[in-house]
Amino acid sequence: MSLPHITTPHIRTHVTYRHAIDALRRALLEDVDPSQDFPREILPLQDGRQLLFMPSETSRWVGSKLISVNPGNTRRNIERVQGVYLLMDAETTTPRVIIDGHELTSLRGGALSALVADLLLPREPERLLLFGYGTQARSHVLALKEVRPTLERIVVDGRDDRKAEMFAANASEHGWFARTGHAVDRSVTVPGSDVIVCATGAHEPLFDSEHVRPGTLVIAVGSHNRDHREVDSALIARSNVVVEDVDTALREAGDIVLAIEEGVFDAERLIPMRDLLTGARRIDRSKPTVLKTVGMSWQDLVVAGEIYERVPKSALR
Numbered sequence: 001m002s003l004p005h006i007t008t009p010h011i012r013t014h015v016t017y018r019h020a021i022d023a024l025r026r027a028l029l030e031d032v033d034p035s036q037d038f039p040r041e042i043l044p045l046q047d048g049r050q051l052l053f054m055p056s057e058t059s060r061w062v063g064s065k066l067i068s069v070n071p072g073n074t075r076r077n078i079e080r081v082q083g084v085y086l087l088m089d090a091e092t093t094t095p096r097v098i099i100d101g102h103e104l105t106s107l108r109g110g111a112l113s114a115l116v117a118d119l120l121l122p123r124e125p126e127r128l129l130l131f132g133y134g135t136q137a138r139s140h141v142l143a144l145k146e147v148r149p150t151l152e153r154i155v156v157d158g159r160d161d162r163k164a165e166m167f168a169a170n171a172s173e174h175g176w177f178a179r180t181g182h183a184v185d186r187s188v189t190v191p192g193s194d195v196i197v198c199a200t201g202a203h204e205p206l207f208d209s210e211h212v213r214p215g216t217l218v219i220a221v222g223s224h225n226r227d228h229r230e231v232d233s234a235l236i237a238r239s240n241v242v243v244e245d246v247d248t249a250l251r252e253a254g255d256i257v258l259a260i261e262e263g264v265f266d267a268e269r270l271i272p273m274r275d276l277l278t279g280a281r282r283i284d285r286s287k288p289t290v291l292k293t294v295g296m297s298w299q300d301l302v303v304a305g306e307i308y309e310r311v312p313k314s315a316l317r
Contacts, residue, residue: 003095004316006307008103014311017139017146020111021118023306024299028274031058034245035272037298040224040252047072052083056297061305063087065297067101071201079135080201081105087304097308097316102135108303109295110139113219116242116273116291117195118147120217120283125194127153131181131206131230132199133160133167136221140197141171155189157181158200187211198222198230209235216288224252224294231290233259239290240283242271244299252294 028034041053048071055064067083074080083101088094128144128151130137137156145151154176156168161182168178181189190196190211198206200222209232212218218239220230236259243249249256250267259265273291275281283289 001095004097004313006097006099006311006316008100010311010315011100011103011107011307014315015107015307017107017111017114017143019306019310020107020303021115021143021147023302024108024111024115025277027058027298027302028277031060032298032302034274034296034298035247037245037248037296039248040295040297042224054295054297054300056301057090058298058301058305060090061087061301062090062093063301063304065101065104065300065304067105074201081135085300085304087301087308099304099307104300104304104307105295106135106139107307108299109136109221109293110143111303112244112293112299113140113197113221113291114143114147116276117144117217117219119276120242120289120291121148121195122215124148124150126150127155127193127195129155129157129189129193129196130167130199131157131197131202132222133158133163134199136199137167137197140199140219140221141176144195144197151195153177155179155181155184155193157186157189157206195219200230201228202230203228205232206230208232212288214286214288218288218290220255220290220292221295223254226252226254226257229255229258231255231292233262233264235288236290237264239288240271241265241269242273242276242283242289242291244273244293244296246270246272248294248296249292253292255290255292 043051050069065085085099156164158164164180171178195217198220271281
């Protein structure tokens with residue numbers, strides 16, 4: 001069997017963040033219950049590497065992503081996360097296409113956060129604080145700009161000043177007023193931000209949450225490990241906390257698991273994003289909101305289906 005292959009250039013040419021955001025919204029409202037999704041299978045390899053197997057099913061599609069996570073790739077200037085997606089139609093389970101897993105992950109990650117941000121951010125936010133400068137950092141900048149074009153000021157913070165400067169320079173070329181974290185103290189950037197994105201491989205909190213203002217949206221996407229976190233327990237304790245699915249968060253979201261273990265947070269306070277979307281749950285706007293995601297299989301499948309339908313078949317010949 002010979003299958004067509006959808007590559008990164010195909011996706012970037014034919015599929016927008018708006019397409020992916022709308023596909024995820026439709027799926028949550030009409031087709032998908034995240035609590036019924038297959039759990040991600042994580043296979044540990046040597047030296048902290050992992051293989052992830054992520055199958056899922058919707059009314060139209062069946063598929064799975066196979067990806068590798070290799071922390072050592074950062075020093076090699078190779079992507080930390082790599083893989084492929086196999087998409088099949090649901091009725092016959094016939095394989096239809098192979099999709100670049102790295103670009104798919106990037107697209108759906110930014111789109112999912114932007115879907116929630118569109119519900120929670122004020123109409124005209126201006127300031128974004130970004131921790132990280134990798135693929136998910138890029139996708140979140142693009143996706144958030146899609147739903148809030150008024151975002152125009154960005155501070156890029158990270159351990160590697162050179163990479164932060166390169167990211168900020170690129171953002172400046174695309175119309176942002178961009179600075180780096182080493183140029184501005186976090187006691188200024190954290191309270192001065194409308195939205196804070198954490199897209200790193202950090203094991204410990206990235207900033208002191210004392211300075212996070214009520215109404216700020218904090219998006220934490222960098223880890224799916226129970227013992228890693230990007231935000232501290234104090235922030236989790238005083239915030240609305242939105243997740244993809246409660247059970248999944250309790251298995252994989254260290255930001256939440258550690259706060260519960262420390263006795264400052266109760267799992268009953270978790271707000272599934274589907275409930276937020278349908279109006280079954282609401283947030284308290286006098287508090288900050290933390291959106292903690294770990295990535296679920298249904299998201300990849302929904303966006304993979306959208307990609308397959310939008311990339312012209314003639315482009316794959």
